[in-house]
Amino acid sequence: MDVCLLASGSKGNALLLSHGQSRLLIDAGLSAREITRRLALVGVAPDALTAILVTHEHVDHVRGLGLLSRRHKLPVFLHHATAGTLHDHQRPAALVEVETGTEIAIGDFAIRAFPVTHDAAATVGFTLNGPFGKIGVATDLGMATRLVAEELQGCRCLILESNHDEELLRDGPYPWPLKQRIKGNHGHLSNRDSAGLLATLCWEGLETVCLAHLSETNNHPGLAAAAAREVLDRQSCCRPKLLLGRQDRPVTWSV
Numbered sequence: 001m002d003v004c005l006l007a008s009g010s011k012g013n014a015l016l017l018s019h020g021q022s023r024l025l026i027d028a029g030l031s032a033r034e035i036t037r038r039l040a041l042v043g044v045a046p047d048a049l050t051a052i053l054v055t056h057e058h059v060d061h062v063r064g065l066g067l068l069s070r071r072h073k074l075p076v077f078l079h080h081a082t083a084g085t086l087h088d089h090q091r092p093a094a095l096v097e098v099e100t101g102t103e104i105a106i107g108d109f110a111i112r113a114f115p116v117t118h119d120a121a122a123t124v125g126f127t128l129n130g131p132f133g134k135i136g137v138a139t140d141l142g143m144a145t146r147l148v149a150e151e152l153q154g155c156r157c158l159i160l161e162s163n164h165d166e167e168l169l170r171d172g173p174y175p176w177p178l179k180q181r182i183k184g185n186h187g188h189l190s191n192r193d194s195a196g197l198l199a200t201l202c203w204e205g206l207e208t209v210c211l212a213h214l215s216e217t218n219n220h221p222g223l224a225a226a227a228a229r230e231v232l233d234r235q236s237c238c239r240p241k242l243l244l245g246r247q248d249r250p251v252t253w254s255v
Contacts (some may be wrong), residue, residue: 001132001255002093003157006030006038008245012060013139014046015159019132022107025052025074026126028135031069031142032064038250046072050107052092055140056120057085064202066090079113081122093155100124114151116141119186122193126149132255133205137158139212142187144197157255159245160198162211162228163188164218172218188213193228199231208253212245 006014012029015191016155028035055061061086069076069092076092083097093172098104100115100122108131113124118140125138125148128226133156138148141161154251169190181187189197198209209232211224221244228242245251 004042004252005245006250009247019108024051027061028065029060029063032067035064036145052076055183056123057082069093079122085121111136117186142185149200157208159210161189161213162191162194162224163213164215165223168191169218191224195227195231203237204237206240
């Protein structure tokens, strides 16, 4: 099972999951051309994708969705409320509506969408099960609810938001209303809150943690990593690899 964060951050997000002949793209937040270029960097042609999953409609998650889907005839799976927000140029070749709490099968993947708190129509996270075990993805959420923690239990690989350092956000250049949005319950997880969620998800089978959606303005990779490592170092049940998503280039690993 290969996992690749093609891009992660406020300028665009895309995650590639590959197992056997099944290749899923979660979000298409770069231009279709740039997604194609980054796929080429990891040896994948866009025609080889099986489907695209969408977490929500913000432009850093759907920028290239319509063109990429139509050009390569890729089905797109997303919540029905999210589908209703798409503009004409974002419309995919084939749209499949999914509901939270139900499981769908795409190739080698059994996929379950679960709701998270974020300021969009119906933002979701995903868990993906298969012969490789369980992978959890939660990258845009203002708070780690009990439901989120329950859905992410038992993952071999976690991709978790660690968006901002609270002090850097407070003292940074963003206008106050935007700061309030980011740190609110429907905004983004701070390093501290991400680490708090991670503390509830450690178990003997956890092998990889990738921190995602780091702000280039309100965070620093060293701060995000330090918060996660503090949690990991004070428990003894697992020793997962810790990775950080990048905005400028793909980050790839195997599960």
